[in-house]
Amino acid sequence: MGFAQQARDAGFDLGDRDLSTESWLVVLDQRQCIATSNEECFALIGKRPEEIIGRRLGQVVRLGFLHSFIVQGVSFTGQPIWIDGVKHFCDYAPLGRDPHASGGLFTLMRSEQLDIPCLEVPDLLCSMDAGSDLARESLILVNTEGIITMINQPFADVLGICAGEMLGKNVRSAYPNSNPSRLPVVMDTGQAEEAEPHLLNGRHAVVSRYPLFREGKMVGAWGKVLFSDVREVSRLAEKFQAYIKLPEKPKKGRRGRGQEFKYDCNSIIGHSKAMKDLKEKLLRIAQRPSNVLLMGESGTGKELCAHAIHAASKRRYAPFVRVNCAAIPDHLLESELFGYVEGAFTGARKGGQVGKFEQADGGTIFLDEISDMPLVMQAKLLRVLQEREVTPLGSTATRSIDMRVVAATNVNLEEKVRDGSFRTDLYYRLNVIALEIPPLRERRDDIYFITKHLIDGFNAEFEMTVQGLDEEAWQLLRNYDFPGNIRELRNAIESAFNMVTGSMIRAADLPLHIRRAAGSLVLPCLDGDRQEGLLASIGQKTLQEIMDEMERQLIQASLERVGGNKLNAANVLGISRPGLYKKLHKYNLQ
Structure with a gap:
């Protein structure tokens, strides 16, 4: 007699589930007791059917935290458990909408049989709020490939289906009558999306989505439905309108002189391994308040990376303040950074001026070309980093500040430390997290994607319809080293836009120095x-x-x-x- 027939004889309908497997299959009744099982189950644990039928599953195998999931009717897949020192992976899905009335199917397989990457549920538990209720909240969990590895029935109810039917499916196409899931987008950006509207099963729901990290590496994402119908939010707001006060938008620092972020990680164009690794690191370090030192040649996009760190952090709605240490004269740098009060010096502005440090209060300050800061200012910056307070020029009152420092340099700061032009103590204060931005010549495959992005931008700016570059022009760009990096590439494409006469940029439209450089790489002659x-x-x-x-x-x-x-x-x-x-x-x- 087949296993499906055994289950039907025991009063459980397994439907059209695929049971053609060597896995251990167990049907649980409404009390999580074993109602029936297949021969592989008995062989694995070395017991006769009468010894395990009717016993609770947790008395036969050590389920750990998974026991509470089964009790609460939460569907999951690919979760590890150990039997006699051997690692196995198990799945569970209720057989109907109400797990307490329909029972469930528990499947066990050896690790080599698992055909999807494992994402362990503890990753979700560590990410969730302590007050979350797995039985009542509408929850879904996916791995890095977008495969649904855990879902509970409240979430499936919003979609009008059984949770077990969604396990193992790709979330990109698993929602019926709905907009595509944005969980893959959350994994791409590494940024949570909270209380966002989303069409689910024909209704506008309110949902939140969060990336999942394990030891700093992206391992998946999870989401929950806050309101299954956006009209619930309106009714709730009307009900408590007399008692609630809508939160104010976060302040933009003192006197509002800061600038909110302009770019995020999506603004960083590049599909090479080096850039994927860089973006992953940017998202990881954004979650911590430590100082960051960005190193790279001129034009590699250090400021863009600083914006991305700020945009992915909890400070994203606070000011982002940029200071170019090389562009401000030495005698003005202190007043720019610390500010001043009225009458502090001849020519001081009436009412004084808020310094860059205070403008960045609550947010991020980006100190570009930090290597050009004079030694006397380095000492004062060090004190600010240590004490987290500033004293404006002409004042005796100190003001506490809370800011994250991201510094950038295009020179070797270690050499500057050795020759005495940069303070050792400041170097180590800034160099808590060091990131190297790779030059364009080390990621030539990205030239294509960056160029396409630039062409789209210049088409919009110049109201043109350039389609791309011809093969000879592409050849020149691929072989050129771009000592000025992305800034030079942008310059080259803008120059070509001013020269192009057709729909395609030709080699002759590119700047002369790029065409001349091609002379060093020519077709070899035959001997x-x-x-x-x-x-x-x-x-x-x-x-x-x-x-x-x-x-x-x-x-x-x-x-x-x-x-x-x-x-x-x-x-x-x-x-x-x-x-x-x-x-x-x-x-x-x-």
Whole structure:
């Protein structure tokens, strides 16, 4: 008799569930007792059916925290438990809308049978508020691939389906009559989205979504439904209108002189591994108040990264204040940073001026080109970082401040410390978290994505319809080192927009220095012996055969010149990498 039939005989309908597995299958009754099981279950634990039928599942295997999930009817998948020292993964799903009336199906499999990445429920429990109720709140949990690994029936009720039907599905397409889930977006950005409207099962619900981190690494995301119908919010507001006061928008620091964030991690364009790693680190460190030192060449996007840190932090609605330490004259820097009171010095503004440190109160201050700060100001900055208070010029009153410091430099600060032009103690105060921004030449694959982004921007700004670059122009950009990094690339594309006459940017539209630099990377010439061999074949081979042989030898010479690097060889030849692979296959040069 099959397992499904056994379950039906015991009064449980398993529906059309796929039971073609070597896993341990157990049907639990309404009291979480084992109602029936398959032969694999008995073989695994070495007991006869009459020894386990009717017993609670928790008396047969050690369930730990999962026991409360089963009691509360929470569906889950891929959760680890240990049996006789061997790690297994288990799933559970109620057999109906009401788990206390329908029972549930518990599945167990060895780790090698698991076909989706594991996301352990404790990750969710650590992220949730202590007062959260798994049985009543509408909750869903997904792994990094968007696979639903836990869902409870209250969430499934909002969608009008059974929770067990959604386990193992991709959340991008699992919601019926709804807008696509934004949990994958939350994983991409690393930023929570709280109390946002979302169409679920034809109704406008209010939901919150949160990223999940384990040891600083993104492992998934979870969400909950706050209100299944936005009209509930309106009714609630009307009911308590006389008793509630809507919160004010967070203040923008003292006297409102700060600037809210302009960019976030989505503003950082790049799909290379280096940039993905960088964005992951930015999101991770944004959650802590420690000082950050951004290092990188000019034009790599250090200020953009500073904005991203601020935007992903709890300070996002407080001021973001930028100070270019190299652009302010030494004799004005102190008054700019600390501010001054009326009459502090000749020419002081009536009423005084709030300094940059006070403007950043509650938010983030970005000290760009910190290496150019004079030594005397370095000592005063150090005191601010230690004491968290400032004294405006001409005043004796100190003012407490709460700000996060993000500093940036395009020079080697360690060398500046060694030669005495930068204070050692300040260096270590700033260098709590150090991030290196990679130059554009070390992530050439990102040139394509950044260029497309720039083209879209200049099309909108100049009201043009440029479609892109022709192959020769792309070739020039791919081979150029961009010592000015993204700033230089932006300059090059803007220059091309002013020269282009058609829908495609040509090589001739790019700046002269980029075209001249291409002269250092030219197509290799064939040596004398190869040329003589080709000439000797005239009259013995067709023109096409001679051209094919010449192409084969040029490809071979290009590969030799670049040390076998196929991407560089494709760039030298002026063809795409897939095009090169086709020719390698054609001429058997693999």
